[in-house]
Amino acid sequence: MATMVMDMAKANKITIILYTSLISHAAVAGEWLFTPTLTLDETYTDNVELISGNETSSLVTQAGIDIDTSYHSQLVQFNLYSSSLNAFYSHDHELDDDYHKLNSDINVKLGDYGLSLFGSANIDYRARNNARNALANIVSADLAQIKSYSGGLAYNVNNSDFNIASSLAYNLVESEDNIGDQEGYSVNLSSKNGHAARLLFWDTQGSYRERKRNGRSSRLYQGELKLGLISDWKINPFIRYYDEDNKGSIGSNRSIESNAYGLGVRWLVTPRLQLDLSYNTPIGESVDIDGKEQDDYIDAKVEWQPSIRTTLSANYSQRFFGDSYGFNFSHKNKRLTNTISYNEEVQSFTRDSFVAVDYGSYWCPTSGGTDFNDCFVENDSNVDFDNYTLIRLTDLELVEDDVLSLNKTLSWSSTLSLSRTTLKLGANYNNRENLETRIEDERKAISFSVSRDVSGRSDINFKASYTDNHFLKDTSNTRRDRYRQFSIGYKKSLNPTVSFNIDLASVNRSSSNEQYNYDEGRVTFKITKDF
Secondary structure, rough: OOHHHHHHHHHHHHHHHHHHHHHHHOOOOOOOOOOEEEEEEEEEEOOOOOOOOOOOEEEEEEEEEEEEEEEEEEOOEEEEEEEEEEEOOOHHHHHHHEEEEEEEEEEEEEOOEEEEEEEEEEEEEOOOOOOOOOOOOOOOOOOEEEEEEEEEEEEEEOOOOOEEEEEEEEEEEEOOOOOOEEEEEEEEEEEEEEEOOOOEEEEEEEEEEEEEOOEEEEEEEEEEEEEEEEOOOOOOEEEHHHHHHOOOOOOOOOOOOEEEEEEEEEEEEEEEEEEEEEEEEEOOEEEOOOOOOOOOOOEEEEEEEEOEEEEEEEEEEOOOOOEEEEEEEEEEEEEEEEEEEEEEEEOOOOOEEEEEEEEEEEEEEOOOOHHHHOOOOOOOOEEEEEOEEEEEEEEEEEEEEOOOEEEEEEEEEEEEEOOOOEEEEEEEEEEEEEOOOOOOEEEEEEEEEEEEEEOOOEEEEEEEEEEEEOOOOOOOOOOOOOEEEEEEEEEEEEEOEEEEEEEEEEEEEEOHHHOOOOOEEEEEEEEEEOO
């Protein structure tokens, strides 16, 4: 317990120092909320090692405390959620461990001129290796702790003359296995004219991120400026300048920059519908990522807000990798909420880079399974050849991501809330392209859930999801893993502060490498006590 307290104290240090040094400056009294919760979770799994043969069952006990606290005033906004629990595994107590999570943020206004100080601290767990188990959690005990901290200054102004949103932040990420560690700073700036502008309008977007790790660095910059004249005919001409540069000691030998200027018009179709269209010419002798000369291109952007509950924005342009798209849509009414987004981003120092590892040929049990301890080397003479099969064992290993990668992400979320029933549908797609090797990884997922109140104090829920991970596409070491999950649960509130859950879950994994196929069933009983 002493170790647990020391770990949480260290994790909260940045947030607590920032909070205690600034909260005294709040001139207006705020509202303080503090909610501790005790939890006890018992989960039985019939295949804790996630293999297809010689399955091992286990009872995993998780006991811990959650703290949810916040302080809100006119000058200070502070939120903190922390969780500390111990996990015990009946089949192997060497896996017993304690897990600490933290999600904390603070924002302090410095006067009445838009300047504020902010900070955040986050501790969470991710799958140690998505290729081995993309659904890793505490029960499977295959997690890596990730710590991230940030803090800095923000300046935000919104008036009739101009709008400014800007920030300068220091960022630090530390992981348990040292993969994805990084530190650096980021700058973001957005500025537009206010509604009182009569002669000129402008629209500026810019971002700069610098990350360092073990003497290597990446510097990612992207900026756009539109400056135009306001006319009385809803057609406003403007000039556009775009600049993008992705470099550093991990930069690719290919061109990864985009610089162009152009002329365009802004058409104010209606007060709620705006269309920007411009013709752009690359600056200098710019070439794309394939070494081809960049051609002139059209840049287009539309912003539409047909109602106060619905917004849509979309854009098309050209960047160093070719056609570039962006899309955001949100709609909300009394019962239905929909959000859809698509974005393209250059990233570095992630936890998404894999290499193939060849372990050689082994005699493994015919029943299969990922427990390689049951296999023998190829030239072993003490093998019952009737019960063993000669296979080549390979794996995908997570490695340091010292390259730039292009990530294209599509997300869709829908929620339908009826009087006693809530339905949710979610879908995600991600394509990651290594800009050094041009090798792609692809991840797709879809999930559906429905919950229904069966009484004033109880409800039932059903969840189903499908995940498809495709690693190292179009290579000799490609692998595709498919996960199918189903669960049904019942929750009962015994009184306003005590509740319990019973859940049944099933997971099936099928892989192009049969050694990684498995089925798992779980039964979970959880009791929660609020104070």
